[in-house]
Amino acid sequence: MGPRPKKLMCLAIDASPGDRMTAWMDDGSLPNLARLRDGGAHGRIESTADFMAGSPWPSFYTGSYPPEHGWMFYLNWRPDLMQFVRASPESQPIEPFYRSLRQDGPRVIAIDVPITYGPMPFNGVELTGWGTHDKIGSPAAYPAWLADRVRRKIGAMPIPDEFTGHQTARDLLGLRDDLVAAADWHSRAGRMLMAENGWDLFLLGFGSVHRAGHKIWNRHGATGPMTAREGEALDDAMRQVAIAVDRAVGELVEAAGEETNVVVFSLHGMTENYSVYPLFDRILDRILKDEKRDDPATLPNSPMGALRERIPLALRSRIKASLPFALQDWMTLFWRDHNRDRTKAKAFLLAGDLEGMIRVNLKGRERDGIVAPGAEYDALLDRIAEGFSTFVDMDTGEPLVRDIHRPRAIWPDAVNRRALPDLLIRNPVRSSLNVNGFRSERYGLVRNYDAGAYVEGRSGHHVGEGWFAAAGADVSGRGDLGLIHEFDLLATVHALIGEPMRPGMRGAPVRGLYRERGAKVA
Numbered sequence: 001m002g003p004r005p006k007k008l009m010c011l012a013i014d015a016s017p018g019d020r021m022t023a024w025m026d027d028g029s030l031p032n033l034a035r036l037r038d039g040g041a042h043g044r045i046e047s048t049a050d051f052m053a054g055s056p057w058p059s060f061y062t063g064s065y066p067p068e069h070g071w072m073f074y075l076n077w078r079p080d081l082m083q084f085v086r087a088s089p090e091s092q093p094i095e096p097f098y099r100s101l102r103q104d105g106p107r108v109i110a111i112d113v114p115i116t117y118g119p120m121p122f123n124g125v126e127l128t129g130w131g132t133h134d135k136i137g138s139p140a141a142y143p144a145w146l147a148d149r150v151r152r153k154i155g156a157m158p159i160p161d162e163f164t165g166h167q168t169a170r171d172l173l174g175l176r177d178d179l180v181a182a183a184d185w186h187s188r189a190g191r192m193l194m195a196e197n198g199w200d201l202f203l204l205g206f207g208s209v210h211r212a213g214h215k216i217w218n219r220h221g222a223t224g225p226m227t228a229r230e231g232e233a234l235d236d237a238m239r240q241v242a243i244a245v246d247r248a249v250g251e252l253v254e255a256a257g258e259e260t261n262v263v264v265f266s267l268h269g270m271t272e273n274y275s276v277y278p279l280f281d282r283i284l285d286r287i288l289k290d291e292k293r294d295d296p297a298t299l300p301n302s303p304m305g306a307l308r309e310r311i312p313l314a315l316r317s318r319i320k321a322s323l324p325f326a327l328q329d330w331m332t333l334f335w336r337d338h339n340r341d342r343t344k345a346k347a348f349l350l351a352g353d354l355e356g357m358i359r360v361n362l363k364g365r366e367r368d369g370i371v372a373p374g375a376e377y378d379a380l381l382d383r384i385a386e387g388f389s390t391f392v393d394m395d396t397g398e399p400l401v402r403d404i405h406r407p408r409a410i411w412p413d414a415v416n417r418r419a420l421p422d423l424l425i426r427n428p429v430r431s432s433l434n435v436n437g438f439r440s441e442r443y444g445l446v447r448n449y450d451a452g453a454y455v456e457g458r459s460g461h462h463v464g465e466g467w468f469a470a471a472g473a474d475v476s477g478r479g480d481l482g483l484i485h486e487f488d489l490l491a492t493v494h495a496l497i498g499e500p501m502r503p504g505m506r507g508a509p510v511r512g513l514y515r516e517r518g519a520k521v522a
Contacts, residue, residue, distance in 0.1 A: 005498040007260040008203045015210035017270040020405035027239045032162045040471030043481040049268035050464025053354045055268040057115040060486045061096040063505030067414035075351040079366045089117045093504030106200035106497045130157040133210035166223035168456040169230040176237040178209040180244040187248035187344035191255045212241040212462040213270035221459030261472030273461040280356040281349045286386035286443040294445040343368040391438040398439045477512025
């Protein structure tokens with residue numbers, strides 16, 4: 001029997017920008033991360049987020065493609081109901097790999113692994129939904145009594161739900177402070193659970209940098225008057241949050257002990273917000289109706305639109321945050337104008353916030369499908385794709401579309417195929433701050449009524465590439481290992497803890513990230 005695997009600590013600095021994190025390691029802002037990087041191996045991560053921003057975590061922890069696990073967004077299209085519903089274990093089962101490890105195998109501590117349902121009995125302890133950016137459920141714990149113990153000893157998690165709207169500089173600086181405190185909360189919770197539980201695998205997802213990337217990427221995300229001091233503070237706000245996370249990383253690594261292998265990673269990244277998602281729905285409407293018209297200079301007043309505009313976005317967000325999840329979801333769909341009747345639409349936009357994900361109302365698949373499979377289906381997709389390709393920036397002439405894909409072709413070897421879009425449209429990665437709209441010779445002008453501000457008050461949004469750094473006695477590589485896939489990172493985690501992957505999981509261990517059992521240290 002070979003030597004017992006050493007402990008493995010996996011720390012996810014979720015959705016952190018690789019370029020900024022590298023620069024901050026180099027300038028001394030993040031000494032603990034720099035020490036891990038320089039003492040072991042590092043590189044970049046390719047993930048399914050390159051095509052679907054919401055998909056990398058379920059892809060990673062299930063070892064499967066989006067068509068197989070079905071996760072794109074927390075509001076999931078149900079073709080049998082012809083409506084969007086909040087994802088649930090019953091309608092969209094996704095199980096993290098660590099919950100199905102052998103009962104007599106590695107003992108696990110898991111804290112805030114993103115996009116996971118509430119904990120279930122397994123060989124370990126877990127906290128879910130406390131400090132993740134993407135919350136799909138209320139804070140919970142396994143065992144259940146652990147939640148009260150954490151609240152008594154550590155306190156309530158200071159990271160708030162995301163504020164969907166534009167905020168003042170003062171409010172955003174308050175968010176910065178909350179995110180710094182959240183990093184410390186994660187450190188204290190992790191050290192407490194390590195002290196009180198035996199463990200072999202420790203996983204923790206920091207949500208602080210993810211939220212900071214969306215809301216305080218730059219000072220231009222703030223609305224209203226701003227003093228020079230506030231502007232300078234906002235310019236440095238995201239770095240301050242990263243510094244707090246780096247400090248927490250150092251504390252956790254020290255508590256884990258010298259013999260622990262450590263992998264720090266981000267499955268996808270962040271850049272300045274380039275989303276023009278709200279315009280996709282109006283463009284699709286023009287194409288389906290084969291209609292040319294120009295949007296008016298100001299937003300037209302429909303009864304519902306007038307009501308929506310009379311209630312400030314900030315107030316809408318505060319009201320929504322205080323409601324049960326079911327009412328929150330209804331409000332989200334209402335304000336986004338997604339609660340329309342889709343039974344008569346040939347195609348419609350799936351819920352999301354970045355890519356244009358278009359679904360056909362297909363006979364035999366959707367309950368009320370009206371488009372026949374085969375020639376009619378293909379012709380409709382071709383017409384939609386060609387129509388989107390006719391739109392260019394009204395000021396610069398730059399195309400609206402970066403590329404258009406049929407997701408079936410993106411992952412051709414996927415085994416199962418769930419409720420994916422039939423067409424996926426990506427726009428160029430460039431600032432959307434001053435995009436005034438898009439014009440088509442065939443369909444007219446579609447205005448961006450958010451021009452001068454970022455969509456939903458997010459100054460940052462996702463890019464697909466992530467990063468990693470790893471160090472420890474069983475990490476054989478040194479220096480830059482280049483680009484690896486998230487599935488290979490998953491396989492490497494299994495290799496480091498000496499456990500086989502579940503049947504059907506994808507990926508192969510990265511040789512530079514682990515040393516085979518019994519191999520001699522050079």
